[in-house]
Amino acid sequence: xxxxxxxxxxxxxxxxxxxxxxxxxxxxxxxxxxxxxxxxxxxxxxxxxxxxxxxxxxxxxxxxxxxxxxxxxxxxxxxxxxxxxxxxxxxxxxxxxxxxxxxxxxxxxxxxxxxxxxxxxxxxxxxxxxxxxxxxxxxxxxxxxxxxxxxxxxxxxxxx
Amino acid sequence: xxxxxxxxxxxxxxxxxxxxxxxxxxxxxxxxxxxxxxxxxxxxxxxxxxxxxxxxxxxxxxxxxxxxxxxxxxxxxxxxxxxxxxxxxxxxxxxxxxxxxxxxxxxxxxxxxxxxxxxxxxxxxxxxxxxxxxxxxxxxxxxxxxxxxxxxxxxxxxxxxxxxxxxxxxxxxxxxxxxxxxxxxxx
Numbered sequence: 001x002x003x004x005x006x007x008x009x010x011x012x013x014x015x016x017x018x019x020x021x022x023x024x025x026x027x028x029x030x031x032x033x034x035x036x037x038x039x040x041x042x043x044x045x046x047x048x049x050x051x052x053x054x055x056x057x058x059x060x061x062x063x064x065x066x067x068x069x070x071x072x073x074x075x076x077x078x079x080x081x082x083x084x085x086x087x088x089x090x091x092x093x094x095x096x097x098x099x100x101x102x103x104x105x106x107x108x109x110x111x112x113x114x115x116x117x118x119x120x121x122x123x124x125x126x127x128x129x130x131x132x133x134x135x136x137x138x139x140x141x142x143x144x145x146x147x148x149x150x151x152x153x154x155x156x157x158x159x160x
Numbered sequence: 161x162x163x164x165x166x167x168x169x170x171x172x173x174x175x176x177x178x179x180x181x182x183x184x185x186x187x188x189x190x191x192x193x194x195x196x197x198x199x200x201x202x203x204x205x206x207x208x209x210x211x212x213x214x215x216x217x218x219x220x221x222x223x224x225x226x227x228x229x230x231x232x233x234x235x236x237x238x239x240x241x242x243x244x245x246x247x248x249x250x251x252x253x254x255x256x257x258x259x260x261x262x263x264x265x266x267x268x269x270x271x272x273x274x275x276x277x278x279x280x281x282x283x284x285x286x287x288x289x290x291x292x293x294x295x296x297x298x299x300x301x302x303x304x305x306x307x308x309x310x311x312x313x314x315x316x317x318x319x320x321x322x323x324x325x326x327x328x329x330x331x332x333x334x335x336x337x338x339x340x341x342x343x344x345x346x347x
């Protein structure tokens with residue numbers, strides 16, 4: 001079982017007495033599945049050389065595209081200055097982090113623009129194939145969460 | 161209303177990864193275990209082998225994907241496929257759009273997908289139009305879906321538990337499209 005409130009409850013601002021909370025409970029496999037995915041992309045057992053702090057920072061950068069403060073609060077700002085630039089939408093000085101920042105922005109905002117050249121740029125910046133896959137899953141997970149929260153928020157208060 | 165739109169039968173596409181997939185002979189035990197779970201319980205495709213480079217996220221996402229698209233009860237399967245199609249068209253994922261248009265046509269006939277691929281949104285029935293409008297608004301960055309979209313879905317007869325299923329089927333393609341399209345090409 002997952003804890004309550006989970007990341008989606010917190011991002012919506014949902015309390016256990018809300019009718020939307022009962023609505024979510026109708027699909028326990030969506031609730032637990034979303035939490036399992038969050039753990040798998042942010043804090044996996046095998047991190048493939050991508051630290052939890054790096055993962056959280058890039059997730060925060062993507063989360064900011066949602067313009068939803070509660071959702072963003074689920075991705076705390078990093079203490080490390082290099083990671084802070086990544087997390088806060090700036091251009092990091094480190095070339096590998098700068099390449100990751102550019103890729104994250106493209107995936108979050110204009111995924112239809114993606115091409116093989118974007119993956120080649122990540123490889124040139126030093127990312128391995130497993131790391132590129134793990135980062136792709138992380139970036140896309142946050143985009144999923146943004147849309148679950150945006151959609152369910154519309155059912156808050158007047159859910160049947 | 162659709163009788164003057166030519167009915168389209170979409171041909172399946174083939175997806176090819178830009179990055180080298182996991183070779184079965186070289187797969188780790190964790191990767192082999194992960195590939196026992198596949199989207200829609202299909203075969204171990206090049207897509208599966210590409211994402212199996214990160215077995216933890218692959219398994220978690222695939223279990224969630226299958227729950228959202230195939231869970232018993234709730235929203236009709238065809239409506240989930242239409243939500244997936246709407247997201248895929250916005251995100252420019254040609255492969256996902258093709259797969260889920262064909263799934264929708266298999267379940268509900270070719271009228272809706274023929275209208276969409278012919279650029280004839282006006283020919284959709286009210287329920288399909290409400291689903292497409294919501295899918296597009298929720299897929300935008302940032303999402304711009306609002307109460308008018310929910311009102312249109314309710315007016316088309318959709319209950320809140322069904323709308324919850326639709327939200328998830330659109331959202332999971334906000335994820336899947338961002339893998340399938342950036343990581344490979346289809347023809």
